[in-house]
Amino acid sequence: MKKIPFVVILLLTLLSACAPQASADVIPTATETFASTATSIPTEMPQPTATVIPTFTPAVQARLAQTILGPEADSFPAGVNPLTGRAVSDPSLLGIPAMLISISNSPVTARPQAGPGFADWVFELFIGTGTTRFLGVFYGEYPRPVPNTSGGCAVRNEILNPQGAWVGNRVWLDENGNNRQDDWEQGLGGVCVSLLDPATGSPLVETATDSNGYFALEIPQGVESVQLHFQKADDFEFVIPNLGDEDTDSDADPLTGLSEAFSPEPDSRFWDAGLTLKAPPAADEGRVQPIRSGRLTYATLNEMFPFSCLAFAGAGKGIFEQLDACRVVYGTDSDDVNDGVLTVSEMRELAEGNLSYSPINYSGHLFDPLAPDGQKADALQVYYHPFNQAEWRYDPLSGTYLRWTDFQDGSGKLTPALDALTGRQLAFENVIVIYATHDIFRHLQYDINIRPGQEGYAFAFRDGQMYKIRWSTANRAWERQSGLLRPLHFIWPDKTEFPLKPGRTFIHIMTEFSSVSELQPGEWQAYFVTPNDPAPQP
Numbered sequence: 001m002k003k004i005p006f007v008v009i010l011l012l013t014l015l016s017a018c019a020p021q022a023s024a025d026v027i028p029t030a031t032e033t034f035a036s037t038a039t040s041i042p043t044e045m046p047q048p049t050a051t052v053i054p055t056f057t058p059a060v061q062a063r064l065a066q067t068i069l070g071p072e073a074d075s076f077p078a079g080v081n082p083l084t085g086r087a088v089s090d091p092s093l094l095g096i097p098a099m100l101i102s103i104s105n106s107p108v109t110a111r112p113q114a115g116p117g118f119a120d121w122v123f124e125l126f127i128g129t130g131t132t133r134f135l136g137v138f139y140g141e142y143p144r145p146v147p148n149t150s151g152g153c154a155v156r157n158e159i160l161n162p163q164g165a166w167v168g169n170r171v172w173l174d175e176n177g178n179n180r181q182d183d184w185e186q187g188l189g190g191v192c193v194s195l196l197d198p199a200t201g202s203p204l205v206e207t208a209t210d211s212n213g214y215f216a217l218e219i220p221q222g223v224e225s226v227q228l229h230f231q232k233a234d235d236f237e238f239v240i241p242n243l244g245d246e247d248t249d250s251d252a253d254p255l256t257g258l259s260e261a262f263s264p265e266p267d268s269r270f271w272d273a274g275l276t277l278k279a280p281p282a283a284d285e286g287r288v289q290p291i292r293s294g295r296l297t298y299a300t301l302n303e304m305f306p307f308s309c310l311a312f313a314g315a316g317k318g319i320f321e322q323l324d325a326c327r328v329v330y331g332t333d334s335d336d337v338n339d340g341v342l343t344v345s346e347m348r349e350l351a352e353g354n355l356s357y358s359p360i361n362y363s364g365h366l367f368d369p370l371a372p373d374g375q376k377a378d379a380l381q382v383y384y385h386p387f388n389q390a391e392w393r394y395d396p397l398s399g400t401y402l403r404w405t406d407f408q409d410g411s412g413k414l415t416p417a418l419d420a421l422t423g424r425q426l427a428f429e430n431v432i433v434i435y436a437t438h439d440i441f442r443h444l445q446y447d448i449n450i451r452p453g454q455e456g457y458a459f460a461f462r463d464g465q466m467y468k469i470r471w472s473t474a475n476r477a478w479e480r481q482s483g484l485l486r487p488l489h490f491i492w493p494d495k496t497e498f499p500l501k502p503g504r505t506f507i508h509i510m511t512e513f514s515s516v517s518e519l520q521p522g523e524w525q526a527y528f529v530t531p532n533d534p535a536p537q538p
Contacts, residue, residue, distance in 0.1 A: 307358070372467070
């Protein structure tokens with residue numbers, strides 16, 4: 001709860017003993033506002049000019065309720081995606097089958113890909129010669145271009161780990177104009193945020209938001225009252241503040257960009273600013289790109305999502321016949337391996353074409369915002385090959401793992417992995433490594449055994465912690481009753497459901513001979529061991 005200072009003005013009327021006197025007119029003192037100044041140097045923090053008193057009346061609001069959802073379908077409210085445990089922007093998508101789309105991860109020119117930042121689940125699987133491919137599951141959300149205009153500061157790429165008392169949270173783009181931060185809305189990077197002394201308006205600490213809109217400011221020792229200033233770019237307007245609960249409202253005065261003055265509390269991690277674009281963005285349809293060839297394992301994954309639409313760009317002999325494709329995507333430029341594309345309108349048309357009389361039920365997962373006790377996990381290196389490396393680093397501000405990827409040059413140097421549609425870094429609430437048998441169909445073609453009735457070891461990463469769990473495709477009561485399958489699910493060794501964090505999930509599929517080990521406290525590595533697949537002799 002915010003602590004709000006009040007100024008009480010007492011008017012004392014002095015009465016004469018002889019005769020009443022007319023009271024003098026009281027002239028209110030002018031309220032000095034914070035004049036936000038734009039900057040022409042993006043890497044410099046704009047400085048506030050003067051003081052401090054907000055021009056709006058703040059309200060005391062409740063915190064967002066923490067709710068456990070799943071695993072069965074009737075546990076999810078209308079409009080909530082059973083693959084993420086989060087509300088979606090377009091509930092009609094939950095009534096049509098999922099789109100499963102093969103997305104290239106190699107060559108390096110395929111990056112940044114368009115679309116994986118919106119997928120509910122992403123599978124990464126080995127396809128031979130050190131390379132991997134993504135299979136994106138698009139059910140509750142379809143890709144869309146979202147502007148990420150800088151607020152005047154450079155987008156912050158480093159992860160902050162604030163110590164002691166701190167305040168912060170997120171600056172977000174209010175895409176639907178409801179003045180609240182919805183589960184599916186994107187953050188805004190490069191917004192300058194200052195922590196001020198309310199008495200003088202002087203900045204105490206300054207920072208900028210990362211590409212997903214998150215920020216944090218440490219409270220200097222001895223400071224008892226502070227105020228935030230959000231510097232918006234000219235393209236934006238602030239939304240109406242203090243609507244809804246404390247965790248999803250905006251706290252910035254629409255005229256000044258100032259929050260109210262407040263006394264920091266240990267849990268002051270709900271300070272947000274919502275922005276809307278003054279003019280609608282240029283029309284640009286969302287898409288998934290580049291789309292590449294199908295793999296035999298796609299047949300199994302397709303069956304896990306009944307009636308889903310599988311899209312890929314061709315497949316090898318003997319494999320194509322086993323894949324139930326609803327769209328084979330061919331590029332138009334024979335010199336460009338990255339021009340295979342599927343637009344959002346095509347995705348919806350294909351998914352609707354796969355509708356059946358049977359219900360769409362992709363439930364089966366437990367979601368709990370509160371993490372169980374696990375082992376510290378600040379980072380997870382993922383090593384498939386010297387020319388195929390990635391890393392997940394835990395961001396305590398967003399509560400997600402951010403993805404970095406290599407340059408496929410053997411140097412091991414990494415760069416933030418972005419979505420081409422938004423320019424934002426890929427962020428997943430859950431990252432899971434599973435071990436599964438890679439059967440050899442033929443050289444460099446594998447059939448990964450995650451078929452129905454299987455179970456194997458897995459390692460889950462959420463909330464900066466690692467858990468030794470298991471994956472399972474065993475039939476439960478709903479599968480036995482309906483005769484249909486559901487996606488693989490995650491369990492503790494005692495067979496009870498493992499709680500995913502509400503949000504999106506990235507799954508690395510590795511061989512049974514691979515390893516997940518702790519290199520040093522909090523630093524983990526998933527090391528892929530290639531299947532025994534000797535090249536055929538001439």
